[in-house]
Amino acid sequence: MSSREEPRRVMYVYFDNDRSRAAFQQLDAACESLGVQRRHGVALEFIGVDVTEGAALSRAIAKAIARAPVAIVAPASEVLVEASRQTGTIPIVFVTHQDPVQLKVAASLARFPANLTGISFHIGVEMKMLELLREAAPRARRIGYVVNRDRSNDSDTLEFLEAAATRHDLQWKVVPVGALASLEGDILAAGSVDAWFVTKVTALDQHRDPFVAILGATQRPAVYPSQRDVRAGAPMAYEAAFDDPYSAVARQIDRVLSGVTPGDIPVERPKRFGLSINFEAARASGMRLSPELLSRADIVQ
Numbered sequence: 001m002s003s004r005e006e007p008r009r010v011m012y013v014y015f016d017n018d019r020s021r022a023a024f025q026q027l028d029a030a031c032e033s034l035g036v037q038r039r040h041g042v043a044l045e046f047i048g049v050d051v052t053e054g055a056a057l058s059r060a061i062a063k064a065i066a067r068a069p070v071a072i073v074a075p076a077s078e079v080l081v082e083a084s085r086q087t088g089t090i091p092i093v094f095v096t097h098q099d100p101v102q103l104k105v106a107a108s109l110a111r112f113p114a115n116l117t118g119i120s121f122h123i124g125v126e127m128k129m130l131e132l133l134r135e136a137a138p139r140a141r142r143i144g145y146v147v148n149r150d151r152s153n154d155s156d157t158l159e160f161l162e163a164a165a166t167r168h169d170l171q172w173k174v175v176p177v178g179a180l181a182s183l184e185g186d187i188l189a190a191g192s193v194d195a196w197f198v199t200k201v202t203a204l205d206q207h208r209d210p211f212v213a214i215l216g217a218t219q220r221p222a223v224y225p226s227q228r229d230v231r232a233g234a235p236m237a238y239e240a241a242f243d244d245p246y247s248a249v250a251r252q253i254d255r256v257l258s259g260v261t262p263g264d265i266p267v268e269r270p271k272r273f274g275l276s277i278n279f280e281a282a283r284a285s286g287m288r289l290s291p292e293l294l295s296r297a298d299i300v301q
Contacts (some may be wrong), residue, residue, distance in 0.1 A: 007037070007041055007043040008040070008041055008042045008043075008069075008070045009042065009043060009044075009045050009067060009068075009069045009070065010042050010043070010044045010045065010069060010071045010072075010073060010253060010257075011045055011047055011064040011067070011069040011071070011072045011073065012024050012027065012045065012046050012047065012072075012073040012075070013047045013049065013051070013057075013060060013061060013064060013072065013073070013074065013075075013079045013083070014046075014047075014048070014049075014051065014075050014076060014079065015048065015049070015050065015051060015076075015206055016048025016049060017048075017206065019205075020046075020048065020075075020206075021046060021048075022180060023075065023246075024044070024046045026246045027044065027073070027175055027246045027249055028044045028249035029166060029246075029248060030244070030246040030247045030249070031044060031202035031250045031253060031254070033247070033250070034247075034250050034251065034254050034259070035187060036240075036250060036253055036254050036257065039254075039257075040123055040254075040257040040258075041300075042070060042257065043196075044073075045069075047060055047063075047064055051076050051078040051079055051202075052078060052178070052179065052202055054078075054082075057078060057079065057082050058082055058086075059089070061079070061082050061083050061086055062086060063167055065087055069090060070090075070257060071091040071092070071093060071096075071253060071256055072087075072090055072091070072092045072093070073091065073093050073095075074092055074093070074094040074095070074096075074118070075091075075094075075095045075097070076096075076202070077096045077097065077098045077103055077250055078146075078202075079094075079194045080094040080100075080103065080105060080118075080160070081093065081098055081103055081104075081105060084113070084116065086103045087115070088113060088114075088115055088182070089115055090115060091115050091116075091117075091256045091262045091286060092115055092116050092118070092120035092259055092262070093117060093118045093252045093253050093256060094116065094117075094119075094120075094250060095118055095119050095120075095121075095245065095249060096118070096119075096120050096121065096122065096206050097120075097121040097122060097200040097225075098122055098158050098200075099122045100112070100120060100122070100267075101202070102156050108136070109267070110212070110285070112263050112267065113261075114261055114262065114263040115262050115263065116262055116263060117252050117255075117256065117262040117263065117265040117266075117267060118249065118252055118267060118268075119242065119245060119248050119249060119252070119267065119268040119269070120267050120268070120269055121200070121240055121241075121269075121270060122269075123240045123269055123270055125225075125238060125239070125240050125273065126160050126164075126199075127160075127163075128238055128273075129197065129225070129238045130164055130168070130197065130221045130223075131273065132223055132236060132238055132293075133195055133197060133221065133222075134168060134235070135222040135288075135290075135293055136221060136223075136235075136236060136282065136287040136288055136289065136293060137194065137195045137286065137287055137288065138196035138288065139194065140194035140221060141169070141170055141171055141194055142170075142171045142173060142192065142193045143170055143171070143173065143193060143194065143195050143196070143197050144173045144175045144193035144195070144196045144197065144220075145157075145161065145173065145174050145175060145185075145197050145199070146175045146177055146189045146196060146197065146198045146199060146201060146215075147174060147175070147177070147199045147201060148176070148177065148178075148200075148201045148202055149176040149177065149178050156199045156201050157174075158162075161174070162238065164237050173191065173193055175187065175189075175190045177201055177203055178203070179203060180203050180206070180207040180210060180211065183203055183210075183211060183214055184214050187214060187215060187218065191208065193218075193220060194220065194221075195220050195221040195222060195223075196215055196216045196218070196220055196221070196222035196223070197222075197223055198215070198222060198223065198224045198225060198229070198234075199225060200225050200226075204224075204229065207283045208228060208229060208232045209232050209233075212224075212229060212234045213233065215234075216233060216234070216235075216281065216284075216285070219284065219285055219286065220285060220286070221235060221236075221282075221285045221286055221287045222235050222236065222285060223235075223236050223237065223238065224236065224237040225237060225239055226241075227239055227241070227274060227276040227299060228299065230276040230277065230278045230281075230299070231278075231301070233260055233278060233281050234278060234281060235277070235278055235281045235282035235285045236275070236276070236277050236278070236282055236287065237275070237276045238273070238274070238275050239274055239276075240269075240270035240272070240273050240275075241270050241272050241273070242268070242270055242271075242272070242275060243272060248268050252265060252268070258294060274298040274299070275297045275298055275299075276297065276298060276299040276300075276301075277289065277293075277294065277295060277299070277300045277301075278301055279300055279301065
């Protein structure tokens with residue numbers, strides 16, 4: 001590529017805020033470390049949009065596609081679904097915490113469309129999260145299940161809730177949440193619960209500190225999906241994690257730009273699992289922290 005030529009573009013579409021831009025910068029740096037930009041003559045470009053606003057997201061992706069990118073990075077399920085709807089030819093490298101089959105972007109976990117690859121955190125840790133919550137809060141029977149509005153009735157959610165209710169004699173209260181502005185009202189609308197089970201919700205990912213504070217004000221035991229939540233003051237978290245998800249995505253981008261058909265690149269999944277406990281927050285919520293439970297934790301702070 002000559003000095004006057006425009007580099008080819010890899011479009012990264014996500015929320016237009018500081019957290020998302022920081023994530024983009026980490027991916028850009030991971031690609032630099034692998035030599036992706038230099039080797040393939042590309043530049044990563046950030047496109048900011050509220051991914052929960054369907055019409056705005058659709059327009060943003062349409063504009064990105066109109067610029068003929070060599071690939072699109074979809075760091076949220078909403079972006080993956082909309083980008084997949086609009087193009088079946090431009091490579092899409094995705095990051096998702098939801099089941100790609102339930103999202104209707106793949107026929108099975110082993111069979112993706114030709115233009116899709118990425119990393120998936122969907123690995124079924126819900127039962128383990130529930131076991132840990134019940135160990136720390138054995139008297140809890142009415143559980144508030146905090147989930148994105150668009151997932152409150154999907155088959156994955158309903159199957160898990162039904163199986164857990166039968167096995168453990170629980171009463172579930174599904175709490176669909178949307179934007180941070182409505183979170184406090186969503187939590188109040190749940191009524192009286194004994195404990196919280198928090199899934200990977202967009203409001204938590206984008207507004208972790210206020211989300212944890214609002215739920216913490218209820219003074220109920222809670223289990224969360226990420227160690228980052230515990231650092232923000234959540235009582236307990238159990239997660240499936242990558243040691244370095246940015247490098248994992250960068251490797252996928254590199255292989256796509258090297259000419260490998262995305263659908264032939266195996267989707268990467270976590271191989272590491274970890275229990276994190278915020279001791280003070282857990283005690284304040286009424287959780288019972290036995291020495292045996294604390295000994296199993298990877299992180300206690």
